[in-house]
Amino acid sequence: MRTLEEIRSAFSADRFATEAAEITIESAEIGHAVCHMPILPKHLNARGTVMGGAIFTLADFAAAVAANAHAENTNTISLHGDITFLNAAKGKLLIAVADVVKQGRTVALYDVTIRDELGTLVAKAGMNGFVLQSPFPKK
Numbered sequence: 001m002r003t004l005e006e007i008r009s010a011f012s013a014d015r016f017a018t019e020a021a022e023i024t025i026e027s028a029e030i031g032h033a034v035c036h037m038p039i040l041p042k043h044l045n046a047r048g049t050v051m052g053g054a055i056f057t058l059a060d061f062a063a064a065v066a067a068n069a070h071a072e073n074t075n076t077i078s079l080h081g082d083i084t085f086l087n088a089a090k091g092k093l094l095i096a097v098a099d100v101v102k103q104g105r106t107v108a109l110y111d112v113t114i115r116d117e118l119g120t121l122v123a124k125a126g127m128n129g130f131v132l133q134s135p136f137p138k139k
Helices: 004-011 015-020 052-068
Strands: 024-029 032-038 075-085 093-103 107-116 121-132
Touching: 004 024, 004 052, 015 052, 024 052, 032 052, 052 075, 052 093, 052 107, 052 121, 093 121
Parallel strands: none
Antiparallel strands: 024 032, 032 093, 075 121, 093 107, 107 121
């Protein structure tokens, strides 16, 4: 099983999530991941709230980590995602918790809950993935 540092290193290749959005992997277990993103001015829309695309990026990345962090002979890629925005974030940090609902041979489903550090429920997402029978690219 990979260490958290090995997982962070592998996912650092997802530069949009890790560099542009500044998402950090807090924890990663088989079928479960917790990621967080600071709420920065670059994440805000014209109304001063976190842009939906930034929230969706966090959800998609957390699901990817949950699906792939410990995968040895597969790579699950996004197939479809849906998100419902429920409340504006009130804090300074968004936290995504991704959990496997079904990890099949060819299709996966992950449930992602996004809250701010104050506990405000910001969004719920369902992320479907297609499971490729090839290993995650190694560095």
